[in-house]
Amino acid sequence: MKEISVDWKEKILETVQRSRKESFNALNFSADRKNEFLSILQKELNRESSRIIKANRKDIDTAVKKGCSSVFVDRLTLTHERIEKMIKAAEVVKNLPDPVGQKMWETTRPNGLRIEKVRTPIGVIAIIYESRPDVTVEASILCLKSGNCVILRGGKEAKHSNRILVEIIKGSLNSAGLPGDMVNLISTGGRKAVKYILSLNGYIDLVIPRGGESLIRTVVNYSTIPVIKHYKGVCHTYVDRDADLKMALTVSFNAKVQRPGTCNAMETLLVHKDIAEDFLPDMAELFRKANVEMRGCERTVRILKDIKTAAEEDWGMEYLDLIVSIKIVDSVESAIAHINRYGTMHSEAIITENRQTAEKFFKEVDAAALYHNASTRFTDGGEFGLGAEIGISTDKIHARGPMGLEELTIYKYLIYGSGQIRN
Amino acid sequence: MKEISVDWKEKILETVQRSRKESFNALNFSADRKNEFLSILQKELNRESSRIIKANRKDIDTAVKKGCSSVFVDRLTLTHERIEKMIKAAEVVKNLPDPVGQKMWETTRPNGLRIEKVRTPIGVIAIIYESRPDVTVEASILCLKSGNCVILRGGKEAKHSNRILVEIIKGSLNSAGLPGDMVNLISTGGRKAVKYILSLNGYIDLVIPRGGESLIRTVVNYSTIPVIKHYKGVCHTYVDRDADLKMALTVSFNAKVQRPGTCNAMETLLVHKDIAEDFLPDMAELFRKANVEMRGCERTVRILKDIKTAAEEDWGMEYLDLIVSIKIVDSVESAIAHINRYGTMHSEAIITENRQTAEKFFKEVDAAALYHNASTRFTDGGEFGLGAEIGISTDKIHARGPMGLEELTIYKYLIYGSGQIRN
Numbered sequence: 001m002k003e004i005s006v007d008w009k010e011k012i013l014e015t016v017q018r019s020r021k022e023s024f025n026a027l028n029f030s031a032d033r034k035n036e037f038l039s040i041l042q043k044e045l046n047r048e049s050s051r052i053i054k055a056n057r058k059d060i061d062t063a064v065k066k067g068c069s070s071v072f073v074d075r076l077t078l079t080h081e082r083i084e085k086m087i088k089a090a091e092v093v094k095n096l097p098d099p100v101g102q103k104m105w106e107t108t109r110p111n112g113l114r115i116e117k118v119r120t121p122i123g124v125i126a127i128i129y130e131s132r133p134d135v136t137v138e139a140s141i142l143c144l145k146s147g148n149c150v151i152l153r154g155g156k157e158a159k160h161s162n163r164i165l166v167e168i169i170k171g172s173l174n175s176a177g178l179p180g181d182m183v184n185l186i187s188t189g190g191r192k193a194v195k196y197i198l199s200l201n202g203y204i205d206l207v208i209p210r211g212g213e214s215l216i217r218t219v220v221n222y223s224t225i226p227v228i229k230h231y232k233g234v235c236h237t238y239v240d241r242d243a244d245l246k247m248a249l250t251v252s253f254n255a256k257v258q259r260p261g262t263c264n265a266m267e268t269l270l271v272h273k274d275i276a277e278d279f280l281p282d283m284a285e286l287f288r289k290a291n292v293e294m295r296g297c298e299r300t301v302r303i304l305k306d307i308k309t310a311a312e313e314d315w316g317m318e319y320l321d322l323i324v325s326i327k328i329v330d331s332v333e334s335a336i337a338h339i340n341r342y343g344t345m346h347s348e349a350i351i352t353e354n355r356q357t358a359e360k361f362f363k364e365v366d367a368a369a370l371y372h373n374a375s376t377r378f379t380d381g382g383e384f385g386l387g388a389e390i391g392i393s394t395d396k397i398h399a400r401g402p403m404g405l406e407e408l409t410i411y412k413y414l415i416y417g418s419g420q421i422r423n
Numbered sequence: 424m425k426e427i428s429v430d431w432k433e434k435i436l437e438t439v440q441r442s443r444k445e446s447f448n449a450l451n452f453s454a455d456r457k458n459e460f461l462s463i464l465q466k467e468l469n470r471e472s473s474r475i476i477k478a479n480r481k482d483i484d485t486a487v488k489k490g491c492s493s494v495f496v497d498r499l500t501l502t503h504e505r506i507e508k509m510i511k512a513a514e515v516v517k518n519l520p521d522p523v524g525q526k527m528w529e530t531t532r533p534n535g536l537r538i539e540k541v542r543t544p545i546g547v548i549a550i551i552y553e554s555r556p557d558v559t560v561e562a563s564i565l566c567l568k569s570g571n572c573v574i575l576r577g578g579k580e581a582k583h584s585n586r587i588l589v590e591i592i593k594g595s596l597n598s599a600g601l602p603g604d605m606v607n608l609i610s611t612g613g614r615k616a617v618k619y620i621l622s623l624n625g626y627i628d629l630v631i632p633r634g635g636e637s638l639i640r641t642v643v644n645y646s647t648i649p650v651i652k653h654y655k656g657v658c659h660t661y662v663d664r665d666a667d668l669k670m671a672l673t674v675s676f677n678a679k680v681q682r683p684g685t686c687n688a689m690e691t692l693l694v695h696k697d698i699a700e701d702f703l704p705d706m707a708e709l710f711r712k713a714n715v716e717m718r719g720c721e722r723t724v725r726i727l728k729d730i731k732t733a734a735e736e737d738w739g740m741e742y743l744d745l746i747v748s749i750k751i752v753d754s755v756e757s758a759i760a761h762i763n764r765y766g767t768m769h770s771e772a773i774i775t776e777n778r779q780t781a782e783k784f785f786k787e788v789d790a791a792a793l794y795h796n797a798s799t800r801f802t803d804g805g806e807f808g809l810g811a812e813i814g815i816s817t818d819k820i821h822a823r824g825p826m827g828l829e830e831l832t833i834y835k836y837l838i839y840g841s842g843q844i845r846n
Contacts, residue, residue: 247842254844374840398821417797419670421677
């Protein structure tokens with residue numbers, strides 16, 4: 001057993017070191033070359049789609065035999081349509097400007113030193129995720145277009161799917177004259193492998209976990225490498241005293257119902273006490289028609305008599321389902337305090353016609369995205385015009401909100417001198 | 424014992440929660456108010472300087488009794504001159520523009536949503552440092568000016584000094600109408616307290632460790648909060664075949680000798696083989712006169728016969744002293760490969776008159792600051808024109824190189840709608 005254990009560690013280390021080595025070369029790859037890779041990848045995904053689906057079938061069969069849930073199997077499943085979606089994603093990323101080499105700032109110092117701040121790739125990025133083979137392709141193309149190398153660690157249930165997808169990505173890199181080692185899949189070593197990967201801070205520059213909260217907490221607890229993540233999205237909509245109530249109905253309904261399983265869906269509706277009696281019955285009717293379960297605070301339950309009373313745990317709960325908690329608040333201040341206490345700093349909306357109230361909300365709520373008179377569902381790289389996103393960050397360093405290509409870069413300072421020395 | 428242990432944890436948690444609470448208010452403080460605080464702080468540090476020195480005396484006496492090294496005691500010591508330096512630092516920070524509220528980007532989407540990306544404070548920043556009371560003031564003023572709350576955890580040997588300094592900072596905050604809880608010192612709980620602080624990821628947004636490598640490694644290993652740091656600075660100067668050799672002498676000498684104990688001082692000199700015989704004897708003469716110990720590769724030792732042969736451990740060693748390792752390389756490619764292997768991604772210089780060679784070096788070396796014909800000693804917030812720095816990062820997310828006020832902020836997206844919903 002011991003020898004086997006040494007063996008997988010060595011294998012992982014050797015793989016990661018190969019990626020690290022290529023990351024230095026990758027600092028220098030042109031946008032044209034990287035776009036050529038994306039074009040080839042599109043063709044290859046199309047050409048190989050039946051083989052991909054066949055490999056995926058093996059994973060599905062095993063998952064079904066093991067009794068995995070239907071939601072799990074659905075996420076694992078690749079179809080021609082889903083492969084088409086990957087090909088489209090590659091098209092979007094191909095059309096995005098390459099951030100590498102962009103000059104962000106420039107200055108000339110009194111001693112004549114000229115300093116430029118220029119965007120560069122981050123280096124080696126590890127993606128730790130669950131059994132979603134679409135992430136294999138979508139995360140890779142974003143990392144690669146921004147000049148980064150990628151270590152992929154997907155769920156073992158997707159191993160056949162991931163293997164063929166990574167084989168296709170590597171082949172496409174090679175055909176474009178880029179090193180195949182820019183992407184590597186690590187599927188050995190079980191859970192210990194994840195811990196081991198997270199200890200390799202000399203070779204990996206950033207870890208992006210994608211998946212459920214428990215996966216993300218595990219990554220954060222073990223990693224000695226910087227991690228960017230969001231645990232969950234507990235988003236609120238606050239309907240102010242000065243709201244246009246018709247708009248409030250439409251926007252709140254959309255935020256809850258349009259796609260309740262996403263992190264930017266609303267979980268809690270906050271309503272100003274002065275308009276609660278007018279607003280809540282209409283809101284409740286819409287929710288009822290859409291089969292949304294409502295859980296109200298004591299004051300809410302006095303107005304909506306037939307709904308459940310919310311427990312303390314309901315505030316701050318990410319339902320990811322057709323459930324909403326409703327609370328009546330005394331003021332915008334109370335709404336802000338509630339959100340800063342129970343929110344997850346993701347997406348928060350205020351519905352009001354009062355500009356000053358909206359401004360206060362924008363200044364004092366501590367979240368990645370704040371909405372005035374719009375649905376929280378817009379927090380998304382595509383909707384923001386970033387083209388694509390590798391995820392959404394609720395961290396407060398590096399990147400907050402949707403992370404696109406630019407957020408997969410860092411910078412270096414280039415200093416041009418003529419023999420300057422420090423006194 | 425158990426009760427005592429619970430007691431310090433509760434005390435720390437309660438303190439950190441107070442800071443977290445104020446961090447929401449601090450999102451909103453005006454530059455004028457923060458500058459008023461800095462003016463009051465300047466006056467108070469001046470007025471209280473004798474009391475500060477008296478408190479510091481207690482710490483010094485204990486340290487001397489305990490047999491601490493003279494370097495340690497020197498770093499611990501406060502004098503009127505050093506307090507004057509703190510007051511000047513406050514002046515510099517006061518004159519810097521407040522980054523909070525700056526618009527970084529703006530777009531209007533086809534659906535009419537207007538999106539603004541606006542700088543905000545990070546929130547609560549913990550500074551974990553050793554027994555240097557000057558850090559107490561300098562880190563605090565940078566964090567506070569950028570609208571952040573600060574948790575200070577300094578070395579226990581500086582406890583009397585830190586206590587009075589934090590008392591003065593709190594008093595100055597209050598006099599300016601700002602909450603004293605924007606800064607809090609945690610001095611209970613011993614080493615376990617540091618571990619506990621590093622687990623409070625729900626309340627602290629960022630940890631900045633300042634000190635030796637072992638302190639920083641401990642912080643990285645235990646923290647579940649994002650950390651920005653640099654372990655050490657192993658900086659190189661590469662003297663190219665096409666270098667102006669006179670310039671190479673001056674710049675290399677400055678990089679090594681001007682202040683060898685700093686992280687941006689040169690540790691290794693790389694010399695192109697074609698100019699080594701011309702260059703090295705003159706360089707060695709200068710180093711010898713300045714009492715610099717030289718350790719050369721085998722080829723170097725053939726030219727400089729009386730110097731020590733470098734061991735493998737010399738490459739990548741941070742001497743922080745008048746010691747330099749010297750290696751002859753075959754090409755700029757070998758120099759780049761050496762630096763990417765042994766360097767710490769801090770500051771790297773090339774001396775050459777060949778623009779193309781310099782460009783290659785700039786593209787392919789993976790470091791925070793790259794110098795063409797200038798000394799690595801310029802990597803410094805002041806020298807870069809950032810006004811002041813809280814430290815230098817060799818990380819590759821959020822901030823790289825000197826971290827000033829801007830690097831102590833993040834952003835939020837503000838989205839202005841008129842009832843938009845997602846389809």
